[in-house]
Amino acid sequence: MAATKCALPEELRGFGTEISPTFRAIARTDSKPVEACLTEESAPDIGNEPIPAHRYTSYEYHREEVEKIWKKCWQVACREEEIPAVGDHLVYNVAGLSYIVVRTGEDSFKAFKNVCLHRGRRLVDSSGCGASHFKCPYHAWTWSIEGDLAWFPGKWDFPAVKDGSHDLRGVKLERWNGFIFINPDLEAGPLSEHLGGIDRHFATWPLDKRFAIWHVRKTIRSNWKVAMEAFLEGYHLMMTHPQALPSVAEQGTQYDLWQDGKTAFSRSITPAAVPSYHSKDTTALDAIKDMWALLNGLRMDDAPPLPENIKDRASLAEWRRGALAQMTGADYSGLSDAMMLDSVQYWLFPNFCPWLGEGLPLAYVFRPDADSAETCYMDAWMLIRVPDNAPRPPAGKLIELGPDDPFEPHIGAMGTIFDQDDFNMPMVQIGMHMWPDELPGVTLGRYQESRIRMLHRMVETWLGRPPG
Template identity: 40%
Template sequence: MAADDYPLIKGVASKASPLVEDLLKEDPRSTPALDAKGNHFPAEKRIDLSRYLSPAFAELEKEKLWKRVWQYACREEDIPNVGDRTAYSVGPLSYMIVRVDERTIKAYANSCLHRGTRLCDGTSSGERIRCPFHGWEWNLDGTLHHIPSRWDFPFVKDNEYHLKEVKVGTWGGFIFINPDPAAGPLEDALGVLPEHFRSWGPENHFTYARARKRIRANWKVTMEAFLESYHTIETHQQILSTLADASTQYEAWESATSHVSRLYSPMAVPSPHLGDEASREAAALELAESFMMPGMEEIRFKVDPSSPLSARAQLAQWRRNLLQMFTGADYSAWPDALLLDAIQYWMFPNFCPWYGEGGPIVYQFLPDPGNPQQSIMDVRILAPKPGNGIKCPPPSPPVHLDFDESFTDKVPLFGSLSMVFDQDMANIPRVQAGLAAAHESGTDIVFGRYQEMRIRYLHEILDRQLSL
């Protein structure tokens, strides 16, 4: 029998770890996003492993994927002032995102029209865009401003030497680009994201911490490791006491123009693998410690045994109070899930924003410019913008990690997440190496029916995009 012929089991529960839909019933508050159900379930999928290995496949992705889709490039806070710019590179392609004026953001091919020199590396600022090689200059709107020794370029017409512009769109503080001049609007590609995230507001956050990690694995291998909670039982055993991995709910939303999926893992709830006797009170106490920061010792979370609220609900209320102290905003209507749980969305091809304050993380997965078996993972942790008249801090610059450098050693602001990421980094290159061996031997790979449905969905849409 094929996998799709078997009954579909959507996660398992225990007395201590209910399924998501049952957990949500414990809280009278909700949002449309939490209650939303997907409209698509990907079919059984078997794939040619060369897509993880082959330079030819990476070239196909460059031409038919990266040059043709809306993709998250950076955040608006990365270029807060007029003249600020930042580079966005995806494989061998590179673009420059520029704040032209207070309300206008443009993106250009990151290449001088004289000899091709890259115009922007990292972030920079200035009244004009100047090539570091020969000093050709453009205005922020992309129009040509100055050529040294102009007498030697009589054939250069100003109106023909405008920087090559690509489409730009913004949502929730995120900046997206699309190199395809025939592309439809960003709103069509976002699908359910604006509606679902409206109750949280990513635009009201700033980058508290950020890292960019080089990884010895194809960008899809790296991303797939973060599209499911199935690996938690083996890879992240230390968080089984606080995360209901096998109770995770998976959804996918499909339309003609957008492809979005979601993973919803309950927190402050033990894994069902730990059995009926696992303690939800202990789970709440342990999770609370991960939210602690220096200076918070006086307000450490404690479970009140006389309260009519569960330990999880008490923890959520503790977080409401903390956030209100920091921002001055009212969080009384926020569901517990929005304050505690790991709710991660994915938008094709490589954008993973998390929903809520339980895990306000943003993932971006990028192919290496020269090696299809290497990639870059960009991770941001967002924090609410402070209120009470406090000026919002500038975004944290990225910490650059080479292949063998660890999050634990280099990114202290990630807290306990650093250990989780280091555990993933130990696995991912092994997956890449194993896929290469499997391809040589003709071995097939298999995806779980439910827990790995988001990976099947990725490859389903990728096949369509690449006309495979």
């Protein structure tokens, strides 16, 4: 996909100061050449219209999304290492639909509609390990993990069942960078078409050389777009995550958008180890100290003194290269300071947010958890580099959280941040129901919230109403 021409002028794309520069300024002065994908810019002007609130609350709008997006689009179901052995399987539920994803061989996977073809019971209720077959709990009809109907009682009584007629119905499955994507639409094009150019950006950052050290899934009392939008901009940091401001220059975030017909991805790059413009009393060295503490998993006031050789962004990045190389055996020497420190987050339509670089090696997915506009799942994986020449270990056990369960006791510091985000999401959902009729919709910043606007452009495009 060709990069879209930058249409918003520089002065409308964030601002920086000497102590709190924009990412674009940092990329010009980094101690090593910044990777080509991080120097690409694409900030088209995609408008400034309000976003109608009913897109978050209307059951009819949700049903349109089910029929035209969730039944038609490539979507992430899981990581490969979450089903590491033959017969390991999981249930992928989205918007009232249900699919079985199973490892059928050392390097092969299949996905099926999760329905027993006798009388329609959901065939598999929960994830499992090492299955040789799937047996329906109602009348014992049994399928192999390849989907063939293997056995059922009273065969003499079912003349309609012929060879192959009642095999499980497969859906499309493809893999990218350790993630398993499915697509219920058997007429859909290949995943490579849907990826657009995002695979080019990740070519030098292979996520299949990583494994999920943890995977947490939380039910959120909000529309899936409300939840995801909380992660598509850095504008909320000042109010929602004030503890981050001493070492995260959120006002200098770069936002990029790429669209090609029905495919789109976007990105934000937020500078780290430099203070926010909004953290007025923080010095450049304070920001380094703060990030040093964070990278060591400590609070700033608990952190050991900064080593003498760490005095700026470049030396902090160099320390991190060494620490990560020691941990993984991988070579980090050619990677930029930005790759070591900054928060580089991508989004691929409709709901997948993989991060790039060691700043925050995460991935998120958001989807309706039921046939409702009002609730969703948020999935988050922490992806750790596998040591060179070592096999990818199995994933950490899935942590499932209800809507009132906090993240923090399970995943520590990252959980504190998610809990702060989750404090807003259900309240946004409640507020959306109160949106005044005389205001045409939610107000978005033209640049800082442009990734949210791109999400809505794409949803509307898939619903058959491409914005003019």
